[in-house]
Each structure stands twice: as structure tokens, then as C-alpha cells.
Amino acid sequence: MLHVRVVCPADRTDEVLAYLRGTTGTAHLTLARGASIAPAGDLLGADVAREAVDDVLAALCDRGIDRDGGITVEPLETVLSDAADRAEEAVPGLGSDAVVWDELVGRTGEESQASASFLALLTIACLLAAIGVVTNSPVTVVGAMVVGPEFGPLAALAVGLVGRRTDLTGRALRALGLGFPLALVVTAGAAVLAEAAGLVSLSPLESADQVDFIYQVGPFSLIVALLAGAAGMLAMTSAKSAALVGVFISVTTVPAAGYAAVAATLSDWPRCLSSLAQLAVNLVGIVAAAAAVLLLRTRTYRRRGLGRRLSEG
Structure with a gap:
């Protein structure tokens, strides 16, 4: 209750x-x-x-x-x-x-802000992903998936699209548009500095065979993103937040950004572009599936006043 x-x-x-x-x-x-x-x-x-x-x-x-x-x-x-x-x-x-819609709007609105903590967590997650790529460590990549806070803005974007809340969609797009480029730049700079300091040796990425899944775009990339987006929104709307951890582990948004940063420092542009494509597929798939879940729930549950209150800025 x-x-x-x-x-x-x-x-x-x-x-x-x-x-x-x-x-x-x-x-x-x-x-x-x-x-x-x-x-x-x-x-x-x-x-x-x-x-x-x-x-x-x-x-x-x-x-x-x-x-x-x-x-x-x-x-x-x-x-x-x-x-x-x-x-x-x-x-x-x-x-x-x-589904308590006002609770959902308030929660996603708070988690979609480009706050200092959001930017820091996203950057740290990309750094962890880059370390996983350089050391060929899938475990570290999974750790980066868990740390990444990107599902908050993605969920807010889905809620904003379904509820026609331009303020919510704008806030989510700003968070994503600022967060990922910042994380990419910081990660690429950190990779160059780490190599200059002798902490790591950036070698061709062909040897990182354990993390090839990060940049390999295929049908299952979209399928996994769709399933993750649906599961994530179901978890948020049914107050089962523990399931969100599984969503974070299942998608390769942050790892793809980290891989792209490392590939860019090595001038491996095919892998860099492929990683960015993987990132885009995951982002679009998550938002599309989350929005579809919301639309289905909107039709399933009788909701007096839903349209008016969701459309208020």
C-alpha cells in the first residue's frame, strides 16, 4: 500500500x-x-x-x-x-x-538530470569498460555495465515520448547528449595518459578476443536491447527495482562507449565506428521497447486524467 x-x-x-x-x-x-x-x-x-x-x-x-x-x-x-x-x-x-504514473514521472524525471553524480558514474563506467577492453577482461566489462547509470535517462525518454512530456524528453536527451561524449573524451584521454605513464600498453584490438561481443553488431544486438528495455520498464512500473541490475548487465551501452574510446586512440576506426553503432542500436532499442511497454500498460489500466496530468509541464 x-x-x-x-x-x-x-x-x-x-x-x-x-x-x-x-x-x-x-x-x-x-x-x-x-x-x-x-x-x-x-x-x-x-x-x-x-x-x-x-x-x-x-x-x-x-x-x-x-x-x-x-x-x-x-x-x-x-x-x-x-x-x-x-x-x-x-x-x-x-x-x-x-502502475502509479505520477510516481513514475517523478522518478524518471529525477534520474534523467545531467547531475554531477550522473556524469561521474557514466564516466567511471566507461573507464572501467576501457580497462576491460585493454586487459581483455569480460568480468571488468560486466562491472562497467552495473555501474552505468544510463537507464535512468533512457526510461525518462520513453516516459516523455509516451506522455508527450517535452520537458522530460529534453532533459533526458541533454543528459545522454552530454554524458556519453564527456565519458568518451575522458576515457580516450585517460587511455593515452595511462600508456604514456607506462601503466598499460595499448596494443591492436585483435588480441582482445574475449570482449569482441562489444563491437560486433548483429540481429541479437537489437533483440537484447528490446528485451532489456521491456524488462527495465516493467521493473520500474511494478516496483521491482532489483530486476534493473539484470537489465544493466544485459546491454552493452557503456562497454560500447569505452571500446570506441580505446579504438579511437589506436586509430582503429572500423572498430570505433562499429562500437558506436552498437551503442546507437542499444539506446534506440531500449527506448523503443520501454515506450511500447508503457503504451501497453496505458491501455491495460484504466486511468482517469492520465493524459491531462502527463501533458502538464
């Missing part, structure tokens, strides 16, 4: 209270009149079954609570209550399969 806390203008409290009382899937309804100072109003709370949260949020937004008051949604890890059990049983479906 999720806890929905509402800061409500006093003139709408009775209406909101009546709605929450009559809504299937709600439990533990509370009210503290005059408890909110800024904005001024009453404070309401309700524990809501995950399957019903979208309808509740849509109804609250239809009443202007998001504009004149405030709505906060928090996950509840453990709930010991017969009332909560009855509320969950009264709503069709499973909570683990329900």
Missing part, C-alpha cells in the same frame, strides 16, 4: 473527505483540521491500495488540490491491519502490477 497525505484548502476538505471515504481501496483515513500552515489548510491522510492510487491522485488533481494544496505519496513497507487487507482485496488486480 501507499500512504497518501493531502494538504487541502479548508473549503474543499469535506468534499475530499467524502470522496476518500467512498473510494474502494482506501483505509486508515485521518483528518487534522487547520494542521497545515503553508499552504494554509487541513491535513488528510489515507493508506491506499497501489491499484487504486492512480484514480485517487487523478480525483484529487481534478479538485485542484495539487495547485492550491499539496499531495505526497509514500510507500508503506509493512502494514498490519485487517482494514488494509480488506481495502487491497476490494480492488481488482495485484499491487505489484499496478
Whole structure:
């Protein structure tokens, strides 16, 4: 279940209270009149079954609570209550399969920012991938896959495309457009400096046969990207974040960028271009599959007010 806390203008409290009382899937309804100072109003709370949260949020937004008051949604890890059990049983479906769109938009919006931590993690991941290429170590390449934070902007791009949120798509494109070129430049520079310092010896990439899969583009490159994008978006929309680790390991976005940087320093342009093509195939495939999953979920779940609220900037 999720806890929905509402800061409500006093003139709408009775209406909101009546709605929450009559809504299937709600439990533990509370009210503290005059408890909110800024904005001024009453404070309401309700524990809501995950399957019903979208309808509740849509109804609250239809009443202007998001504009004149405030709505906060928090996950509840453990709930010991017969009332909560009855509320969950009264709503069709499973909570683990329900999509809370506002939560998804907020989460992907936060993870799509070109923050210092995002740029640092992406650069570190590319450096790890380059080390894996130079040392012919698939294990190091897998480590780079896990570290890479690129699925956040890719998921945000899919959500933005489906919801027609230009602000979200723009933010995701900026993060990717800034992050990958920066990581490539830093990785290429680090490779040159490491060789000059005698730490590594950059040899022709033909000897790195254990990591050839990074730059070899084929039908399975797209298939894996599509499956990874679908699995990643399913994990995000069903609150099964542990599955995202498997998504990171399955795709070769960051390793392809690291391989391209090393190949460029060696003037091995065929492998460099092939790695960049692998990167592009993976990025496009992930976004396409993630968007398709969102479209299917949009049609599967009844969603009052989805189009209006997703289209708001």
C-alpha cells in the first residue's frame, strides 16, 4: 500500500473527505483540521491500495488540490491491519502490477538530470569498460555495465515520448547528449595518459578476443536491447527495482562507449565506428521497447486524467 497525505484548502476538505471515504481501496483515513500552515489548510491522510492510487491522485488533481494544496505519496513497507487487507482485496488486480504514473514521472524525471553524480558514474563506467577492453577482461566489462547509470535517462525518454512530456524528453536527451561524449573524451584521454605513464600498453584490438561481443553488431544486438528495455520498464512500473541490475548487465551501452574510446586512440576506426553503432542500436532499442511497454500498460489500466496530468509541464 501507499500512504497518501493531502494538504487541502479548508473549503474543499469535506468534499475530499467524502470522496476518500467512498473510494474502494482506501483505509486508515485521518483528518487534522487547520494542521497545515503553508499552504494554509487541513491535513488528510489515507493508506491506499497501489491499484487504486492512480484514480485517487487523478480525483484529487481534478479538485485542484495539487495547485492550491499539496499531495505526497509514500510507500508503506509493512502494514498490519485487517482494514488494509480488506481495502487491497476490494480492488481488482495485484499491487505489484499496478502502475502509479505520477510516481513514475517523478522518478524518471529525477534520474534523467545531467547531475554531477550522473556524469561521474557514466564516466567511471566507461573507464572501467576501457580497462576491460585493454586487459581483455569480460568480468571488468560486466562491472562497467552495473555501474552505468544510463537507464535512468533512457526510461525518462520513453516516459516523455509516451506522455508527450517535452520537458522530460529534453532533459533526458541533454543528459545522454552530454554524458556519453564527456565519458568518451575522458576515457580516450585517460587511455593515452595511462600508456604514456607506462601503466598499460595499448596494443591492436585483435588480441582482445574475449570482449569482441562489444563491437560486433548483429540481429541479437537489437533483440537484447528490446528485451532489456521491456524488462527495465516493467521493473520500474511494478516496483521491482532489483530486476534493473539484470537489465544493466544485459546491454552493452557503456562497454560500447569505452571500446570506441580505446579504438579511437589506436586509430582503429572500423572498430570505433562499429562500437558506436552498437551503442546507437542499444539506446534506440531500449527506448523503443520501454515506450511500447508503457503504451501497453496505458491501455491495460484504466486511468482517469492520465493524459491531462502527463501533458502538464
